Amino acid sequence: MTEFRVNRRDFLRTGAYAGGLMVTTSFLGSTLAAQETARKRNSKINHVILLYMEGGPSQLETFDPKPGTKNGGPTKALKTEVPGFTPADSLPYIAKRAKDLLLIKSMSTREGNHSRGAYLMRTGYAPNPTIKHPSLGSIVAQQLGNPDFELPNFVKLRGAPFPAGYLGVDNNPFVINRPGARIENLDYAKGVDKDRMERRMKLVREMEKDFAKERGEDAVEAHRAMYEKARRLMDSPLRKKFYLDDEPGETRKAYGEGQFADSLIIARRLIEVGVPAIEVVMGGWDTHDDNFKRSADLCKQIDQPWAALIDDLKKRKLYDSTLVIWMGEFGRTPRISGTSGRDHWPNNFCVVLGGGGVNAGTVIGETDEEGAGRDGRGNPLVKDPVSPAELYKTLGVMMDWEMNKEFQAGNRPMWLTEKTAKPVEKIFK
Amino acid sequence: MRKSLMLALPALAAIACLVAAHFNVAAQKKGGEDRDTTPQLGKDWRALRDSMDNAYEQLQADAGVKPNKIVDDSIFLRRIYLDLTGAPPSIDEINAFAPGRKDANGLRGQAKREALVEKLLASPEFAQHMATWWRVIMTERQGDGIYHNYLQRYLEEALTDNKPWNEVVHGLIAAKGRTPDVPGLGFLLTFENDRVAMAGQTSKVFLGRQIQCAECHDHHYEAWTMSDFESYAAFFRFFNTRAEGDGADRYWYSVDGGVLSEADAMRRLRLTGKYKLPRYLGEKDWTYEKGKDLRTSLADWMTSADNAWFREMTVNRYLDYFMGVGFVNPVDDFNSFNTPALPVVMQVMGRDFAASGFDTRYLVRAIVTSRMYQREVSPNRTNRQDRVYYSRNFVRSLTPEMVERSILKVTGIDRLNPHLHVPDLPVEKLSEDEKQAKVVRDRIAGYKGNLRTLIRNAFSNEEVVKDVDDHDGSIMQALLFMNAQLLPDYLNNSLKEILARYPGKIERATAIFMTVLGREPSTRDKHILNATFANWKGGDDIFEDLFVALLNTTEFVNRQ
Numbered sequence: 001m002t003e004f005r006v007n008r009r010d011f012l013r014t015g016a017y018a019g020g021l022m023v024t025t026s027f028l029g030s031t032l033a034a035q036e037t038a039r040k041r042n043s044k045i046n047h048v049i050l051l052y053m054e055g056g057p058s059q060l061e062t063f064d065p066k067p068g069t070k071n072g073g074p075t076k077a078l079k080t081e082v083p084g085f086t087p088a089d090s091l092p093y094i095a096k097r098a099k100d101l102l103l104i105k106s107m108s109t110r111e112g113n114h115s116r117g118a119y120l121m122r123t124g125y126a127p128n129p130t131i132k133h134p135s136l137g138s139i140v141a142q143q144l145g146n147p148d149f150e151l152p153n154f155v156k157l158r159g160a161p162f163p164a165g166y167l168g169v170d171n172n173p174f175v176i177n178r179p180g181a182r183i184e185n186l187d188y189a190k191g192v193d194k195d196r197m198e199r200r201m202k203l204v205r206e207m208e209k210d211f212a213k214e215r216g217e218d219a220v221e222a223h224r225a226m227y228e229k230a231r232r233l234m235d236s237p238l239r240k241k242f243y244l245d246d247e248p249g250e251t252r253k254a255y256g257e258g259q260f261a262d263s264l265i266i267a268r269r270l271i272e273v274g275v276p277a278i279e280v281v282m283g284g285w286d287t288h289d290d291n292f293k294r295s296a297d298l299c300k301q302i303d304q305p306w307a308a309l310i311d312d313l314k315k316r317k318l319y320d321s322t323l324v325i326w327m328g329e330f331g332r333t334p335r336i337s338g339t340s341g342r343d344h345w346p347n348n349f350c351v352v353l354g355g356g357g358v359n360a361g362t363v364i365g366e367t368d369e370e371g372a373g374r375d376g377r378g379n380p381l382v383k384d385p386v387s388p389a390e391l392y393k394t395l396g397v398m399m400d401w402e403m404n405k406e407f408q409a410g411n412r413p414m415w416l417t418e419k420t421a422k423p424v425e426k427i428f429k
Numbered sequence: 430m431r432k433s434l435m436l437a438l439p440a441l442a443a444i445a446c447l448v449a450a451h452f453n454v455a456a457q458k459k460g461g462e463d464r465d466t467t468p469q470l471g472k473d474w475r476a477l478r479d480s481m482d483n484a485y486e487q488l489q490a491d492a493g494v495k496p497n498k499i500v501d502d503s504i505f506l507r508r509i510y511l512d513l514t515g516a517p518p519s520i521d522e523i524n525a526f527a528p529g530r531k532d533a534n535g536l537r538g539q540a541k542r543e544a545l546v547e548k549l550l551a552s553p554e555f556a557q558h559m560a561t562w563w564r565v566i567m568t569e570r571q572g573d574g575i576y577h578n579y580l581q582r583y584l585e586e587a588l589t590d591n592k593p594w595n596e597v598v599h600g601l602i603a604a605k606g607r608t609p610d611v612p613g614l615g616f617l618l619t620f621e622n623d624r625v626a627m628a629g630q631t632s633k634v635f636l637g638r639q640i641q642c643a644e645c646h647d648h649h650y651e652a653w654t655m656s657d658f659e660s661y662a663a664f665f666r667f668f669n670t671r672a673e674g675d676g677a678d679r680y681w682y683s684v685d686g687g688v689l690s691e692a693d694a695m696r697r698l699r700l701t702g703k704y705k706l707p708r709y710l711g712e713k714d715w716t717y718e719k720g721k722d723l724r725t726s727l728a729d730w731m732t733s734a735d736n737a738w739f740r741e742m743t744v745n746r747y748l749d750y751f752m753g754v755g756f757v758n759p760v761d762d763f764n765s766f767n768t769p770a771l772p773v774v775m776q777v778m779g780r781d782f783a784a785s786g787f788d789t790r791y792l793v794r795a796i797v798t799s800r801m802y803q804r805e806v807s808p809n810r811t812n813r814q815d816r817v818y819y820s821r822n823f824v825r826s827l828t829p830e831m832v833e834r835s836i837l838k839v840t841g842i843d844r845l846n847p848h849l850h851v852p853d854l855p856v857e858k859l860s861e862d863e864k865q866a867k868v869v870r871d872r873i874a875g876y877k878g879n880l881r882t883l884i885r886n887a888f889s890n891e892e893v894v895k896d897v898d899d900h901d902g903s904i905m906q907a908l909l910f911m912n913a914q915l916l917p918d919y920l921n922n923s924l925k926e927i928l929a930r931y932p933g934k935i936e937r938a939t940a941i942f943m944t945v946l947g948r949e950p951s952t953r954d955k956h957i958l959n960a961t962f963a964n965w966k967g968g969d970d971i972f973e974d975l976f977v978a979l980l981n982t983t984e985f986v987n988r989q
Contacts, residue, residue: 113623115571128629130639130762132892152904161889169901175886184883185908196974197911203978206957211984215807216824222900223983230907410759410896 041144043400045356046321047271048140049264050279051306053298053328054159055286056117056349058342059367060334061295063087063350064105069369071334073292084363090299093307097354099361100310100319102427104351106365108385109330112344114286117329122162124392124417131409132165136325136395139416140277141171143401150236151275157263159281166409173279179263180244186234194235201227241269254308261305268312271322285328289339310354319355323398326352334371347371348382351391357398357428364426389421397423471784474795482800484774489818495811496820497804502528504989505542505803507947508822511988512751512797513549515558515831516838517947520940528949543798550790553589559789560584561830562750567601567634569893572619579608579615586612594743594787595732598635602728607682618670618681628662632710635731637742637763640710652765660708664715664727666698685724691717710738734787738763740779744792745769748778751796753823753897754816760894770817806989823897824989829888832986833881839945839980840916841923846873869920876917883909902986910981916973924976928969934962937972945979 065088066072076089080098084105087095094101111117116127123133134142137154142164145153152174156162164171176183188197212220233239240246247265255261260282267278282302287294306326313319331349332342348367354360366383396403396417407414489496500508506526510518518526526545531537536544549555564580580601587597604613620626629641643658669684688694694717695706707715707723709730718726731739742761749755756769769775785791796802801819812820827835837843849866852859859867887905916922927940938958942950950958965971979985 113621116623126644127626128641128644130629130633130641161886163889163891169903172889172903172905174905175889177886184886185905185912187912189912189914191970192912196970200911200974200978200981203961203974204981206961207954207978208982208984210951210953211982211989215805215989216983216987218898219824219826219900219987220983222902223986226902226904227907227911227981230904230911233904234908234912410762 039402041400043357043398044321045323045399046144047276047318047356048136048144048278048323048325048395048399049267049271049309050136050277051302051324051326052122052159052279052281053285053302053326054118054281054283055114055328056330056332056344057285057298057328058287058291058295058332059105059345059348059350060332060342061088061287061292062091062299063103063352064348064367065089066334066369071336071369071371073336073340075292075296082361082363084366085361088296088299090296091303093303097307097310100314101352101354102358102360102362102364104353104364104386104391104427105348105367106382106385107327107331107349107351107388107391108382109346109388112330112346114329114344117344117346120388121327121329124388124421131412131414132163133414134164134167134171134416135162135173135279136392137173137277137279138162138164138167138171139401140399142167143399143416144276145171146274149274150232151238151241151270151273152233153275154277154279155242155267155270155275156279157266157281158259158283159279166407166414176242176266179259179266183242186239186242188234197231201231238273241273242266251308251312254312256304256308258301258305260301261308264305264309268309268316268318271318272316287332287341288337288343289341291332291336291341313355320357322355323358323395324354325395334369345371348385351386353427359426359428362426364424386424387421389418390424392417393421394423394425394427398428469784470781471786471791474785474791475798477778477781477791478795478799481774481778481795485801485819488771489812489820492818493811494815494818494820495809496800496818497807497809497812497822499800499803500805500822502526502541503948504805506545508988509542509545509549509797510947511827511831511835513546513558513793514552514554515561515834516554517835517945519838519947520943523943523947523949539798542803546794546797550793556585556588558831558834559588561834562828565828565830565893566746567616567630568619569630572621576615576618579612579618581615583612583615588789591788591790594789595734595739595783596787598739599728599732602631602635602731603722603725605683605685605724608680611683614670614681614683617668617683622669624662624665624668627665627668628658631731632661633761635742636710636736636738637745637757637761638710638738639762639764656705657708657710660705660714661710663698663705663707664723666707666723668724685722687720687722688717694723732787734783737776737779740783740787741769741775743787743789744775744778744782747789747792747796749894751793751802752819753825758816759896822989824900824987825897826895826900826902827986827988828895829884829891832888833884835985836880836884836915836980837877839923839947841926841944842873842876842917842920845921845923845926848873872917872920876920880913880915883913900987906986910986911977915980916976924973928972934965935959938962938975941972941976942979945976946982946984 060066060072061075063085065075065077065086067076077086078089078092078095079086080095082098085098085101085103109117109120111120111126119127122135125133137156141153147170154171154173156173156175157179158177159175161173161175188194208220244252244262244265247269251265255265260280263280267280270278282298284294284298309324310319313322328349330344330346333345335342337343348365348371364384364386393403401416403415403417405415407416486496506523506528507517510516510522526532526541532541534544560581563584564577568577568580583600584597587600600613601616604611604617606614608614617627620630625644629644632638632640640653640658640661643653643655647654667686667688670681671684672679672681674680686697698706707727709715709727715723715726721729730736734740742763745755745757746760749758749760756771756775757763757767782788782792802822804820804822806822806824808821812818815821846869848870851863851867851870856864856867887903887909892899916924923944924941927937927944931937931940935958938961939950942954942958961975962971
């Protein structure tokens with residue numbers, strides 16, 4: 001505990017406290033930010049798109065089907081160019097891109113509860129009431145993003161907000177609840193144009209001069225910085241990238257229809273102009289009943305758009321600099337329940353990666369028709385199990401995150417990934 | 430490493446003497462005459478307050494820290510309204526307090542402020558706001574809204590009746606029965622039977638001990654081991670909640686499975702896996718008490734007057750809330766590297782609070798009528814770094830819940846659109862008046878629901894206990910304040926009311942200023958208003974601009 005630590009926020013504070021040091025926090029902020037971004041990353045990955053399947057997709061109805069076995073149900077498997085990569089028959093488009101993808105069949109955790117499992121998969125850490133870990137998008141925004149960018153560095157299409165915790169509000173997700181529709185509060189209110197807004201803001205600045213001078217310089221600085229960013233976003237020509245109005249009909253046709261398709265087009269539009277982190281959330285995978293039909297429907301909704309995204313990114317020469325990750329919070333029980341459903345099963349489930357730096361055309365892990373249980377000591381029986389901590393360490397290595405850097409979360413030292421976890425080298429070598 | 434602590438060390442001996450003298454811990458053992466003049470613990474909140482003030486002023490003098498001045502009436506009024514009710518004072522409330530003057534009862538200065546504090550403590554707004562504050566601390570905004578509503582109701586009733594705080598918490602930890610009869614069950618329901626989370630959260634919120642790390646590994650720098658965690662979590666081991674019924678008839682109930690004997694508990698604990706026998710955190714093993722289930726035993730121990738952690742955590746939390754910093758910061762993380770700056774004051778305050786019968790209003794009175802609470806926020810040359818001696822108060826961001834209460838109050842939505850009775854009938858069976866009333870009622874509900882969603886999204890990142898120096902906000906907050914329709918034209922609102930009530934432009938501007946910011950404009954504020962409105966010709970747009978501009982100021986979302 002004798003080591004001297006300083007993070008940006010602490011530094012700002014120390015600076016602000018050191019009376020007589022007449023440097024504004026925003027000046028310090030941008031200088032430090034510039035120093036932070038000046039670090040050269042040894043990675044060609046500049047963007048991450050996380051396709052998050054909420055509810056826990058069945059591995060048996062997506063990427064690890066077992067047709068003709070006791071637990072297999074009616075789901076059939078498709079043959080592909082890659083041995084072991086045999087997706088369900090409701091994923092024909094993705095099956096044709098097997099060589100562009102890497103499949104992990106042996107993702108394994110102990111969290112069979114939705115919110116705990118989702119937290120673990122989104123952050124690489126188990127939930128803990130004493131600390132809020134940032135999710136993947138926030139880490140990417142902080143590590144890969146430019147703090148002065150006029151668009152948010154992390155855009156989340158649907159789903160609940162997930163605070164960036166100790167990485168600070170700048171790396172929070174900007175959540176779009178209805179992709180494609182007008183974004184709430186992003187447009188000027190009725191009867192207000194740029195001039196009128198400017199009049200209002202001039203009034204604000206006048207009215208709070210005293211408050212700034214006498215009482216709340218730090219608060220006013222922070223407040224102004226947030227408003228400046230918000231107004232830059234409101235007036236930015238890049239705003240149109242949130243919408244689909246000027247997207248050519250043929251691209252839209254390639255991605256197909258539905259909210260997931262629209263979300264993926266928006267994701268591509270945003271990374272094209274430099275947004276580093278996108279999360280697309282799709283719900284409905286908690287198939288406790290009627291699993292087979294529901295899973296097949298859901299697969300159909302993701303299949304064509306996801307394949308189109310791969311093609312589109314390749315065409316635009318963005319696939320090598322973009323990492324696309326497909327995951328959910330857990331898998332589903334091999335045993336079929338009385339309601340033709342499958343329940344929660346964290347022991348073994350699938351994660352798919354594609355794009356920049358990924359050792360595509362590879363399959364990690366193997367399961368038998370019983371699924372994999374655990375041995376007497378609670379260790380997963382699946383071959384080559386991958387834990388969330390290992391997955392995040394791998395992503396960190398691939399993107400060259402500052403994994404040895406000590407961040408401060410309140411009074412505690414924190415690292416972007418678990419210190420002791422090892423990367424899964426097969427994923428990128 | 431902690432500079433604040435280093436500042437404090439030389440003065441520790443002095444404070445120990447002072448505080449002890451004021452509460453006369455030593456003198457209580459003396460003869461009869463002294464006893465009458467000596468304040469006894471838990472009997473007199475003014476004695477607690479004065480001893481804190483005197484002790485800290487002595488410490489400030491010893492450390493060469495000059496305390497700030499006491500705030501004027503205007504700043505005090507807004508501060509106390511925000512802190513105790515979650516929203517700024519209205520024009521009428523400002524006028525009733527008569528800042529800088531005698532009020533209607535002929536009071537001024539400290540006496541007038543104490544009278545206001547009494548009035549606010551007795552108001553429903555106080556119970557609502559403090560219940561919300563506690564609910565958010567307990568649930569961290571996680572979990573289902575239905576559970577939150579039960580918990581909110583439980584806390585509001587308890588705070589309205591000023592129920593002893595140890596009983597309130599006991600009722601949450603040991604809640605038994607079914608909703609809606611037992612609304613306190615709402616707290617444990619939010620964990621959805623995640624017993625590990627129950628253990629982590631109850632020890633953190635009520636005892637200030639963060640043991641959750643020890644769920645997976647022995648704590649890195651504390652003495653907590655996995656065994657400590659498991660044996661504390663074991664108190665919740667037999668506890669379960671279940672639900673029955675659908676829709677409005679849905680209810681939840683607790684299932685505990687009573688314990689017959691120690692051997693019985695042991696046997697059943699073993700059956701559930703590798704779990705240990707329950708042990709009170711950092712203390713002795715649980716032993717069987719006839720007729721008591723595990724959670725009741727835990728609640729008894731946790732909320733007992735002998736449990737220093739419980740009383741000191743509560744005192745620390747209230748002090749942090751009103752002063753911006755607690756004895757220990759972060760407020761709920763007591764550990765061997767994060768020790769109280771001045772343990773003696775905390776210990777005495779904790780004992781005094783317990784002796785008062787865990788009377789939270791007693792504690793609040795002592796804090797908010799003190800000189801240390803009433804100090805200005807702007808630092809002087811000597812106290813910029815003071816986080817220990819309470820020589821100043823702080824500018825603090827409002828919580829999202831306070832922002833919501835503030836917007837609803839300053840726009841006047843509830844006050845100006847009274848809820849009329851609408852029979853629960855299909856629309857075609859309603860009279861014309863009832864149809865009108867229903868339209869208004871639905872619009873208010875829609876406005877509030879929308880506002881809550883917008884605030885929830887925009888403030889989703891907010892920490893439950895935000896550091897006093899943390900003023901960061903997200904762009905979603907700025908977008909909300911700039912572009913959302915916070916002054917709905919489809920409802921009566923305070924801007925419409927002001928325009929109808931005041932003809933003169935300066936009068937109108939002043940009324941808008943007082944309504945939104947909850948204080949009278951200063952000389953400089955008046956100057957700006959005059960300059961802005963002197964050239965104004967016609968049109969009411971500019972009043973809306975002023976209203977919205979004031980909502981967008983840093984001051985609106987902060988208390989000072």
